[in-house]
Amino acid sequence: MEAERINWGPSNGYEIQDYQLSPSSWNRYEECPRKYWLSRQGLPKKIGMPIVIGNAVHNSVEEICNIEISDRNPSEKDWLPKLSSEILSNHWQLQKDIFFATSRRSGWKKKSYTKAKEGLDKALLMLLSQAKITDIDLPEITIGMWNKVRDIILANEGTLNSECGKLMGRLDLLLKDVDEQDNEIGWIVVDLKTGRPPKDSLSKTVNRQLRFYRDLLILINPNHPPIRTEGWYTSNQTMHEATGSSVTEDAFGAWQSIELTENPFQATPNEFSCGFCEWKAWCPKWLLAIHDDTLKRHKTFNDEVVTLINFDEEVGMASFKIMVPDGIDGELRDSEKSFGAFLSNQPLDQLRELQNNGYEGPLFLGSTRIDGEIRHMGDWSEILPWNPLIKSIR
């Protein structure tokens, strides 16, 4: 690998700005400024299986690409599947340890290992095809062929920083772009994606994310060759190129807007942003939006703010009174409505722990499944103290 050919911008020892703009912080800010503000308050984050799969695949690809094999017999076959299985299984275990050490987590799905394995195999096949080695199964890959792959990898997993320290991006892979005769004609920035592939072209946000990496690389490597940028979707082995004008100027503009303030940023509740927002227990605005009908109530899954009426921790049953907003900063009053719920796994443990710690305040119930008069809360749900944040706690 030839990472030394690339300028990554200032790193250790250089004074990075207090805050930096990355593609994900930019997207989060645009979805809802309050979501970004809350994400920077040091609150407990959630982990789920898509994160576990993504990390295990990315870390395994990185390790496989870094393994030195040039002293081995170039005609040796049948080594890659064994090596990649061993590496994946180590990273899977590491991710599992992190998962169970995280307080906010969905249910662990053992079967997701198969998805990660498929994702890793496909990522390796995509790398091979970039080195023009196609229509071949992994056991048939020789050391000589893999050396060809290593030859096109300029860098894998690196952090780019703009000289001013304001912009930051993490690259998965930087590859040589080669022509039919294997002559280097430029660079390709590759972002590995283990999530759902696009039906047609890249979404606006992913397109901008990829151009952000490209333009940051251009910014700190003024003598760069032509650079292309692609999203590689492992689930269906498709490569999607991101094209379009430079995002650098907009990125510097966005950097100015994300400087954290004592008071929360504006909240812009809407179905898309609030749907999977992990900060609802700290955000009074979605609750107001539910009650003024800006946000719809869903028929099968609902979030609620409640007080506890009864709790049988042996049976895993609880009854709750629904609370409604009584002010704009998360203040509450009783409603006439209440419901019973069966609790299991994470939400049951969380409610037990809150009880054991003597917590008596209002609760945020994330994702209750409605089943007639009763509700169910399992691995997909969580119970947290209702704790609207109206001043920064950083």
Ligand code: SF4
């Ligand atoms: S719950 Fe909705 S309004 Fe509140 S921070 Fe999240 S996305 Fe923004």
